[in-house]
Amino acid sequence: MELQRFHEYFKENREKHIQELFEFLSIPSISSLSEHKQDVERAAQWLKQQLEQLNIENVSIDETEGHPVVYGEWLHAEGKPTVLIYGHYDVQPVDPLNLWESEPFKPEIRQNKLYARGSSDDKGQVFMQLKAIEALFAILGTLPVNVKFLYEGEEEIGSAHLPAYIERNKEKLAADFVLISDTSMYAPGKPAICYGLRGLAGVQIDVRGANSDLHSGLYGGGVQNAVHALVEILASFRDINGKILVEGFYDDVRPLSEEERKAFAELQFDEESLKKELGVNELFGEEGYSFLERTWARPTLEINGIFGGFSGEGIKTVLPNEAGAKITCRLVPDQDPDKIIALLRKHVEKHTPKGVTVSVTEFDNGAPYLTPFDHPLIQTASRSYEKVYQVPTAFTRGGGSIPIVATFDQILNVPVVLMGFGLSTENFHAPNEHFHLENFDKGLRVLCDYLCEVAKLKL
Amino acid sequence: MELQRFHEYFKENREKHIQELFEFLSIPSISSLSEHKQDVERAAQWLKQQLEQLNIENVSIDETEGHPVVYGEWLHAEGKPTVLIYGHYDVQPVDPLNLWESEPFKPEIRQNKLYARGSSDDKGQVFMQLKAIEALFAILGTLPVNVKFLYEGEEEIGSAHLPAYIERNKEKLAADFVLISDTSMYAPGKPAICYGLRGLAGVQIDVRGANSDLHSGLYGGGVQNAVHALVEILASFRDINGKILVEGFYDDVRPLSEEERKAFAELQFDEESLKKELGVNELFGEEGYSFLERTWARPTLEINGIFGGFSGEGIKTVLPNEAGAKITCRLVPDQDPDKIIALLRKHVEKHTPKGVTVSVTEFDNGAPYLTPFDHPLIQTASRSYEKVYQVPTAFTRGGGSIPIVATFDQILNVPVVLMGFGLSTENFHAPNEHFHLENFDKGLRVLCDYLCEVAKLKL
Numbered sequence: 001m002e003l004q005r006f007h008e009y010f011k012e013n014r015e016k017h018i019q020e021l022f023e024f025l026s027i028p029s030i031s032s033l034s035e036h037k038q039d040v041e042r043a044a045q046w047l048k049q050q051l052e053q054l055n056i057e058n059v060s061i062d063e064t065e066g067h068p069v070v071y072g073e074w075l076h077a078e079g080k081p082t083v084l085i086y087g088h089y090d091v092q093p094v095d096p097l098n099l100w101e102s103e104p105f106k107p108e109i110r111q112n113k114l115y116a117r118g119s120s121d122d123k124g125q126v127f128m129q130l131k132a133i134e135a136l137f138a139i140l141g142t143l144p145v146n147v148k149f150l151y152e153g154e155e156e157i158g159s160a161h162l163p164a165y166i167e168r169n170k171e172k173l174a175a176d177f178v179l180i181s182d183t184s185m186y187a188p189g190k191p192a193i194c195y196g197l198r199g200l201a202g203v204q205i206d207v208r209g210a211n212s213d214l215h216s217g218l219y220g221g222g223v224q225n226a227v228h229a230l231v232e233i234l235a236s237f238r239d240i241n242g243k244i245l246v247e248g249f250y251d252d253v254r255p256l257s258e259e260e261r262k263a264f265a266e267l268q269f270d271e272e273s274l275k276k277e278l279g280v281n282e283l284f285g286e287e288g289y290s291f292l293e294r295t296w297a298r299p300t301l302e303i304n305g306i307f308g309g310f311s312g313e314g315i316k317t318v319l320p321n322e323a324g325a326k327i328t329c330r331l332v333p334d335q336d337p338d339k340i341i342a343l344l345r346k347h348v349e350k351h352t353p354k355g356v357t358v359s360v361t362e363f364d365n366g367a368p369y370l371t372p373f374d375h376p377l378i379q380t381a382s383r384s385y386e387k388v389y390q391v392p393t394a395f396t397r398g399g400g401s402i403p404i405v406a407t408f409d410q411i412l413n414v415p416v417v418l419m420g421f422g423l424s425t426e427n428f429h430a431p432n433e434h435f436h437l438e439n440f441d442k443g444l445r446v447l448c449d450y451l452c453e454v455a456k457l458k459l
Numbered sequence: 460m461e462l463q464r465f466h467e468y469f470k471e472n473r474e475k476h477i478q479e480l481f482e483f484l485s486i487p488s489i490s491s492l493s494e495h496k497q498d499v500e501r502a503a504q505w506l507k508q509q510l511e512q513l514n515i516e517n518v519s520i521d522e523t524e525g526h527p528v529v530y531g532e533w534l535h536a537e538g539k540p541t542v543l544i545y546g547h548y549d550v551q552p553v554d555p556l557n558l559w560e561s562e563p564f565k566p567e568i569r570q571n572k573l574y575a576r577g578s579s580d581d582k583g584q585v586f587m588q589l590k591a592i593e594a595l596f597a598i599l600g601t602l603p604v605n606v607k608f609l610y611e612g613e614e615e616i617g618s619a620h621l622p623a624y625i626e627r628n629k630e631k632l633a634a635d636f637v638l639i640s641d642t643s644m645y646a647p648g649k650p651a652i653c654y655g656l657r658g659l660a661g662v663q664i665d666v667r668g669a670n671s672d673l674h675s676g677l678y679g680g681g682v683q684n685a686v687h688a689l690v691e692i693l694a695s696f697r698d699i700n701g702k703i704l705v706e707g708f709y710d711d712v713r714p715l716s717e718e719e720r721k722a723f724a725e726l727q728f729d730e731e732s733l734k735k736e737l738g739v740n741e742l743f744g745e746e747g748y749s750f751l752e753r754t755w756a757r758p759t760l761e762i763n764g765i766f767g768g769f770s771g772e773g774i775k776t777v778l779p780n781e782a783g784a785k786i787t788c789r790l791v792p793d794q795d796p797d798k799i800i801a802l803l804r805k806h807v808e809k810h811t812p813k814g815v816t817v818s819v820t821e822f823d824n825g826a827p828y829l830t831p832f833d834h835p836l837i838q839t840a841s842r843s844y845e846k847v848y849q850v851p852t853a854f855t856r857g858g859g860s861i862p863i864v865a866t867f868d869q870i871l872n873v874p875v876v877l878m879g880f881g882l883s884t885e886n887f888h889a890p891n892e893h894f895h896l897e898n899f900d901k902g903l904r905v906l907c908d909y910l911c912e913v914a915k916l917k918l
Contacts, residue, residue, distance in 0.1 A: 198676060209739060210739050211737060214737070220759040221761075222753040223742060224743040227762040228762055232699065234686075235691050240812055241813075242680060279670035280682065283682060284681065284683040286680065295678060295680050295681040299680075302679045302687070302778055303686040303768065304774070304775055305779065306765055309762065309765060311765070311783075319763075323765065326775075328675060328774065330680065354741055355741050356739075363774045399674075400674060
């Protein structure tokens with residue numbers, strides 16, 4: 001059986017692979033800091049060499065207005081599906097450095113966990129994709145599917161230039177589906193296929209009253225207070241259970257299917273443990289939904305920040321003339337961010353109190369994403385995980401947004417399969433990021449199996 | 460007629476008086492800055508000398524835990540009322556210095572206005588009290604009433620040590636009333652007797668949800684958001700017209716008398732001009748009350764500041780676990796600050812949303828103050844103004860709080876008469892503070908007349 005042969009290949013080559021991964025992880029490719037621009041380029045060069053060593057063709061480093069994109073392809077599996085493999089080679093900053101137990105760019109293995117910035121997010125997983133291809137070539141002498149690679153260097157700073165790149169290279173990037181390894185498993189030992197993500201619509205609400213802050217003694221009770229006005233607007237957005245009261249907000253929400261609710265329920269999510277972990281007496285949210293349903297499949301409206309008046313120590317008896325709040329909505333299929341923002345504007349207009357003017361400024365937004373739960377690419381992925389992990393795969397949806405997923409969906413118009421091997425506890429974006437090597441070892445086999453199985457599908 | 464003789468005295472001595480006042484104003488007695496501690500003491504010494512030159516007796520500089528108090532007395536008007544004259548010799552800081560057109564501690568007269576820090580608040584007015592005494596001695600050879608002087612050096616930093624001083628010296632300070640010149644006239648040419656002040660009760664409300672900020676994608680919709688919870692509490696405090704919904708809040712409010720409402724209405728306060736000045740489309744407040752009634756005689760609840768979550772530029776999709784707001788209520792007779800704070804606590808408890816804990820922290824508070832409108836000391840003061848200014852005196856109440864007024868009321872248990880000669884446009888607490896010398900000249904006569912008339916009252 002092929003899976004066994006892959007297993008042996010990875011076992012034989014493990015030392016060499018880990019050394020190569022160390023090399024990749026030692027490059028401090030922090031995309032947000034201009035002093036690391038050269039390092040980001042070095043990481044791109046490193047990937048280019050790797051692809052070339054794999055006999056991937058037309059490998060190029062494509063400049064964008066920001067950090068470059070690394071592209072490559074191998075298209076000799078005639079009649080077979082084409083997969084576009086995506087990942088990112090940039091990493092988050094590392095401060096506060098003093099909280100790291102080993103240096104972020106000097107990889108170190110402790111208790112079968114690999115510690116380094118990018119080990120889990122996402123260099124470790126990008127590297128697995130490459131080594132899966134290497135193993136397929138080594139064992140099969142060829143690849144079971146056609147592959148295209150797209151590695152970006154700006155994921156950690158919002159993928160600012162990738163949508164334009166994809167748009168420009170739509171035909172070159174054409175594929176039957178996109179494969180991304182940048183998400184987490186459900187729990188240790190429990191793999192997950194994330195088949196849906198929430199979208200995002202964000203606005204800032206700015207309230208303005210008088211032309212300056214006023215003395216609350218001289219004017220208090222006679223002139224509108226901008227913070228009060230803001231508070232009234234914000235309180236009008238939700239009922240006490242978090243149900244959103246913006247007219248039309250839920251109109252386009254695709255209801256959860258019975259199958260999905262059942263799959264979520266089977267995960268037996270432990271709400272009691274979560275309460276303890278978060279230190280809250282009770283969870284909270286829309287009535288009639290479980291925690292997973294609320295966070296995976298229901299839209300939200302959250303105040304991310306609020307400001308106005310005096311916030312220093314002690315007291316200042318000011319009647320503030322300005323106040324503001326930042327709000328983001330997490331959206332679910334088939335809500336449209338632009339439409340939601342229009343509804344928010346209308347709501348604010350309707351609820352603006354006397355004596356102030358209010359402006360609503362839109363932030364970047366992103367569409368929600370869903371590959372149908374029963375899609376063969378999803379079901380096949382689930383089976384590949386199960387063969388290696390020997391437990392049922394969790395079918396999950398993500399409460400967060402990965403804007404690039406929706407971008408692939410919108411521009412290339414193909415399904416996106418999220419096969420991730422991280423764990424949510426691995427401190428990505430924080431000190432002591434690490435990656436469980438158990439999932440590195442198993443994940444390599446899962447990826448090999450998946451590409452072999454996908455070759456059998458008629459897409 | 461005596462008023463004419465005072466007039467002549469002040470005319471003859473004007474040059475000398477202005478020179479003396481310049482001397483007083485050149486001492487940078489900024490109480491809030493420790494590097495000016497010596498200057499604050501110099502100002503106290505200067506006052507001591509002035510009092511001694513006036514043959515005031517038992518003059519002393521009394522140390523407190525902060526800046527000293529200057530005391531003096533003259534008690535030879537047997538059978539006549541005793542007035543405790545209060546003022547402060549400390550001043551506000553002067554920054555931003557570059558906005559001053561002349562140096563703050565180099566007094567300068569331009570267009571009959573005296574520019575210097577403290578010229579209006581309060582050294583100029585303290586000086587007038589001293590020169591009124593000087594003139595009374597000069598013209599009458601004696602004083603018509605008994606006087607005690609109490610000048611403090613910490614008014615601009617909240618009079619932290621004065622209440623304890625008054626408490627310790629209750630008997631020494633015993634008087635029939637307190638006379639303060641530290642308020643503003645109603646308008647240029649229009650004097651005012653401020654016979655009431657609002658009190659203050661302040662709290663900070665802190666809301667806490669989970670034990671850290673959460674990712675709004677992973678937890679949004681399933682865990683309470685501290686800012687939302689805070690906003691719901693705050694919105695519950697007032698109706699859309701600013702009427703306070705805290706149970707029992709208005710129970711002890713003394714209603715405005717018909718006479719007071721009539722006196723306020725006669726001032727023909729120009730709400731249209733105020734709207735233009737403040738840049739608002741409409742004023743705002745409790746229905747059934749005019750702007751003056753709302754700000755002078757009705758209690759308020761104002762959010763002075765609010766904070767929580769992310770307030771930087773752009774967007775951060777955080778679900779904040781902490782949020783807070785500072786609130787102060789302006790109180791009117793006969794509301795009790797402690798009782799109001801208890802009501803606020805009860806209200807917050809009742810309106811605390813699910814999934815958060817809330818704490819309420821009390822700030823310093825102050826009682827409201829009112830000398831009855833028809834009190835002879837008030838009516839006499841009104842007539843003294845009218846004799847000099849030749850227009851009816853405005854009977855006003857202050858929307859703000861002068862905590863020391865309530866302190867005098869509470870500890871000494873006597874009426875306080877606020878006869879001020881400043882104008883609200885004189886930039887006290889701001890660059891280019893100035894004092895209209897027209898009111899300096901007229902005010903000196905008003906004070907002399909008042910002390911003579913008070914001598915005729917049976918208190």
